[in-house]
Amino acid sequence: MSASSEAHRLLPRPLLVAVTVILCAMVLVPTLYILLASFNTDLGVASGEFWPGSFSLDSYGRIWTTAGLATGLLNSMLVCALVAVASALLGTVTAYVLVRHTFTGRLTILRGLVGLQSIPGTLMLLPVFVLFSSAGNYLGVTVVGTRWGLFLAYLTFALPFSTWVMVTYLRGLPRELEEAGRMDGASTPRILARIIMPLSLPAIVVSGIFAFLLGWNDVLFASVLTRPSTRTAAVALSAFGATQEGGAVPVYSQVMAAALVSAAPVVLLYLVFQRYLVGGLTAGGVK
């Protein structure tokens, strides 16, 4: 047993230790500083302290008024949670048809699903903006600046990846599982709801979470498609970080606290679903 584990050893011990220490330091030092600075005071951070003179939760209390983070977090939560659910459901339904049926154009759609993920957002932003504002100018429906406009955009951009994740998963589900249902004459939506969805819950979770992250991490669309009352956490934080510089006393501690609070939901999701997410990530090859 020990001979076998010796055979599997890839790096000699000193090298292993060196590599691990260097990489950990690279990640840990900035992360630790951000954490410490958020528990410091603005004055303490401005004077260049690494270790806080005194620990306080002061910055975490202030950001709610100074950064307008509450509105941002609430908007992000609302929009992204809805996007996650809708995208996972739609993705599952779409993927099911693509996997179980053969029809002309199927391969083109599959290829499109992957290709669409790599289209630069900056290319899509302007035409989407023009379309959305046309809905206002020509049809009298306000889309730009509303939460549901943002929801529509994120849902659509999440859909190719959500569908792709489900395609790769559903391929592995044997057809026999549905045969019984088919024999009983159940309709496809019923088979989807009763058999397919419960069986593919892990993949549904992955595709939902990635849709959530797509919305949560976006700055590009949110910066153009929102107004102050509907802006997301990402826009609120970037604006806060940019406008607070150059004052008499820079509020770096508050910026760090606001950054950590904006990252918290994402970190939490990863902590809870780490096992599923890392697998899904390498399968889809997307950030």
Place this chain on the structure above:
Amino acid sequence: MAKREPRRDLWLLTPGGLLMTLIIVVPLLLAFYLSLIDLDQYTLRRWLDAPFAGLDNFAEAFGSGLPHAIGISVSFAVLSTVATVPFGIAAALATQNAYRGRGLVRALFLVPYVLPSFVVATVWRTMLQPDGIVNTVLATVNIDGGLWLSGPKSYWTLVLVEIWAAWPFLYLMALAGLQSVDSEVYEASAIDGAGWWPKLTRVVLPYLRGPVLLACLLATLNHINNFTLPYVLFGAPAPDDVNVMPMIVYVTSFQSLRFGLSAAMAIVSLLLIAIPLFVYLRALRLDVHEEGGRR
């Protein structure tokens, strides 16, 4: 495979298909049209009546900052990808064999990856301020850090922060590649008495070539398309040295309000990423057989 085809319910494709057509395919086609018209803040409200401009926008794009932006974008993307490869492979090799505390190390490696881009950019922007912690630390060893977020050094700031944020992607892909190395391969090379370096370069690394090349392709696409990092790090308009394509397209649209010109620039950037994208799509096996096929 003479199996009875179940009832075809292709109508189920409608909701997803409709959304993707309306908000991806139509805008994509619209982008081509917008690049051919003279669209500014006055003609935007009634863009259907905007004057046709032919290829004027493309001519103007190439006459202005676009070639510079392409150069910056490509060199930034390639440099970031190449620099993250050794980090990713080293991290994967170092966490392949089990040891006490490995779970913690693996979780730590994912931190830059998990943090949203806008958070990474905000915290680095704060740390790289002229009076920020980076310059404070450098001052203790008598180095004048100077300006990180403007001037010629901003390019290297962008590259370094991107490397910090992106190397775990290479790590994850390399790790997935390592899982595919057969156990017998290690044992065989142990019987041969191979040292760790020959074993690594001749036995293990060849297994990684495929996954790492794929990761490089995807990473390069991600770097080229990255808008959040330069936008949040430097603000818009960005300093000349980090005026990457996503930035110039964004600023031309939503700050200079030259929408037609911006659409033309965006089309050019699409053509640029079409090359690596095409390679990727060709390499991808789309139609792995449904049942019993490898994931």
